[in-house]
Amino acid sequence: MKEMIEKPRKINMLIRKWVSDLDWRLLFLVIVPLSLLLFVSLSYTPINSVFPLRSFIFNRNNFSDCISTCPPRPPNQTHLAKSELLQSRIAVCLVGGARRFELTGPSIVEKVLKEYPNADLFLHSPMDKNTFKLLLLKTVPRLASVRIFEQKFVPQTEEQVRVLTAANSPNGIQGLLQYFNLVEGCLAMIESHQRQHNFTYDWIVRTRVDGYWNAPLQPQNFVSGQYTVPSGSVYGGLNDRLGIGDFYTSKIALSRLSLIPKLDSAGYSQLNSESAFKAQLTTQNVSYVENRLPFCVVTDRTYQFPPAHLGVPVAALSSPGPLSGAKCRPCTPICKDLCVADIMSWLDKRWSWTNWGNGTLELCNAQGDWENGWEKIFDRVAGKKLAAERRRVKVLNFDKCVRDFREMKQKAVKWEAPGVKEICRLGLGMSRR
Numbered sequence: 127m128k129e130m131i132e133k134p135r136k137i138n139m140l141i142r143k144w145v146s147d148l149d150w151r152l153l154f155l156v157i158v159p160l161s162l163l164l165f166v167s168l169s170y171t172p173i174n175s176v177f178p179l180r181s182f183i184f185n186r187n188n189f190s191d192c193i194s195t196c197p198p199r200p201p202n203q204t205h206l207a208k209s210e211l212l213q214s215r216i217a218v219c220l221v222g223g224a225r226r227f228e229l230t231g232p233s234i235v236e237k238v239l240k241e242y243p244n245a246d247l248f249l250h251s252p253m254d255k256n257t258f259k260l261l262l263l264k265t266v267p268r269l270a271s272v273r274i275f276e277q278k279f280v281p282q283t284e285e286q287v288r289v290l291t292a293a294n295s296p297n298g299i300q301g302l303l304q305y306f307n308l309v310e311g312c313l314a315m316i317e318s319h320q321r322q323h324n325f326t327y328d329w330i331v332r333t334r335v336d337g338y339w340n341a342p343l344q345p346q347n348f349v350s351g352q353y354t355v356p357s358g359s360v361y362g363g364l365n366d367r368l369g370i371g372d373f374y375t376s377k378i379a380l381s382r383l384s385l386i387p388k389l390d391s392a393g394y395s396q397l398n399s400e401s402a403f404k405a406q407l408t409t410q411n412v413s414y415v416e417n418r419l420p421f422c423v424v425t426d427r428t429y430q431f432p433p434a435h436l437g438v439p440v441a442a443l444s445s446p447g448p449l450s451g452a453k454c455r456p457c458t459p460i461c462k463d464l465c466v467a468d469i470m471s472w473l474d475k476r477w478s479w480t481n482w483g484n485g486t487l488e489l490c491n492a493q494g495d496w497e498n499g500w501e502k503i504f505d506r507v508a509g510k511k512l513a514a515e516r517r518r519v520k521v522l523n524f525d526k527c528v529r530d531f532r533e534m535k536q537k538a539v540k541w542e543a544p545g546v547k548e549i550c551r552l553g554l555g556m557s558r559r
């Protein structure tokens with residue numbers, strides 16, 4: 127209470143000094159409203175935390191119903207309360223191949239989808255021998271739309287060849303275009319659903335099938351008017367392994383193919399995925415927030431250890447995190463504490479560097495295949511529930527696969543995929559196990 131009264135008084139004295147040669151009546155006119163404003167703004171802070179409803183009302187965009195007693199509008203839109211998010215329309219867009227989905231899928235269900243049970247899931251994934259693992263999504267609260275497609279060559283335009291670079295992309299420009307197509311396709315699914323049901327989502331969370339989450343997605347990451355991305359792993363641009371925004375900013379962020387002509391006419395060239403993503407936001411005047419987010423991208427690829435200046439560090443899946451989308455695998459960490467400090471201060475901040483402070487990161491030697499016994503390591507780190515899901519996929523047979531996949535299909539509002547038997551046969555064979 128004392129501080130609340132002290133602050134305006136100090137400021138009043140300052141002002142008094144500055145304008146000591148002004149007419150006192152004028153000064154009175156300035157000070158009284160100013161103190162009132164300060165007092166109101168200071169006294170709102172405690173009230174907000176006592177009555178969440180108040181912050182619920184004042185955090186909304188609409189300030190029209192408060193005229194004289196309003197707190198000053200915060201300079202930037204602040205984040206939302208969880209209670210408000212739970213009443214908003216959220217789309218979660220999940221893209222990518224299902225390679226290690228028996229590890230990542232259940233973590234996405236627990237830490238993202240069940241945290242926001244009002245969220246509609248949109249799944250966009252290429253068909254391959256791991257697709258059957260997607261049946262783990264049959265437990266999600268709301269399944270809006272599933273699209274599993276046969277991967278085709280994406281024809282490339284002259285503009286795309288000018289704007290993009292094949293460097294550091296495992297499958298060259300085609301690899302980038304496939305990825306962009308995957309992301310933008312998810313936006314198309316969402317827009318089609320919106321048109322069909324005549325509404326617009328308040329939020330779109332775009333995330334990856336190969337993301338392993340070790341903590342819940344927090345409401346602070348929903349910032350209206352700005353696009354939230356993970357910090358670190360920027361590779362010369364912006365980390366594009368996850369994004370959260372309102373519909374407007376998300377539309378820009380997810381329009382990865384259709385904005386390329388804009389990048390071309392703005393004179394960009396030789397962009398990788400991350401720098402194209404950054405250019406997309408900056409040319410469209412979308413500001414962004416870089417937050418630490420509790421997921422890593424599970425990878426089977428091998429990487430040099432210790433990493434070179436522009437090399438890729440591979441985190442142990444058991445790292446306390448948040449790992450903000452850094453590459454990871456289940457391993458016995460070879461490098462902790464001072465060793466991590468050593469390696470991470472050697473990495474280029476504008477490339478593969480990621481936040482590592484306070485023991486959040488432990489590293490694997492990812493030069494070879496996943497180590498023997500990685501399953502045990504995973505089970506110990508992920509806990510009983512996720513370990514059970516991993517084993518469920520491991521012992522799954524064809525018949526159970528078909529049953530579960532059909533169950534999931536029935537839950538979906540829209541379903542566009544090869545036949546369920548075909549998906550299960552490709553992954554499990556007809557009569558194996």
Ligand SMILES: *[C@@H]1O[C@H](CO)[C@@H](O)[C@H](O)[C@H]1NC(C)=O
Pocket residue numbers: 201202
């Ligand atoms: C708030 O907005 C100002 C400019 O309008 C910007 O400089 C500042 O970084 C923003 N702060 C946050 C926390 O986003």
Ligand SMILES: *[C@@H]1O[C@H](CO)[C@@H](O)[C@H](O)[C@H]1NC(C)=O
Pocket residue numbers: 324
């Ligand atoms: C869609 O919603 C708008 C506003 O909520 C309403 O005016 C319009 O009639 C609706 N259209 C259909 C086809 O339901």
Ligand SMILES: *[C@@H]1O[C@H](CO)[C@@H](O)[C@H](O)[C@H]1NC(C)=O
Pocket residue numbers: 409410411
């Ligand atoms: C972005 O802002 C700049 C400068 O304010 C403006 O010239 C440009 O037209 C804006 N671009 C878009 C796509 O809004």
Ligand SMILES: *[C@@H]1O[C@H](CO)[C@@H](O)[C@H](O)[C@H]1NC(C)=O
Pocket residue numbers: 482483484
């Ligand atoms: C480490 O933890 C301390 C105390 O919790 C915090 O103030 C500091 O910002 C953290 N540092 C990093 C790099 O996360």
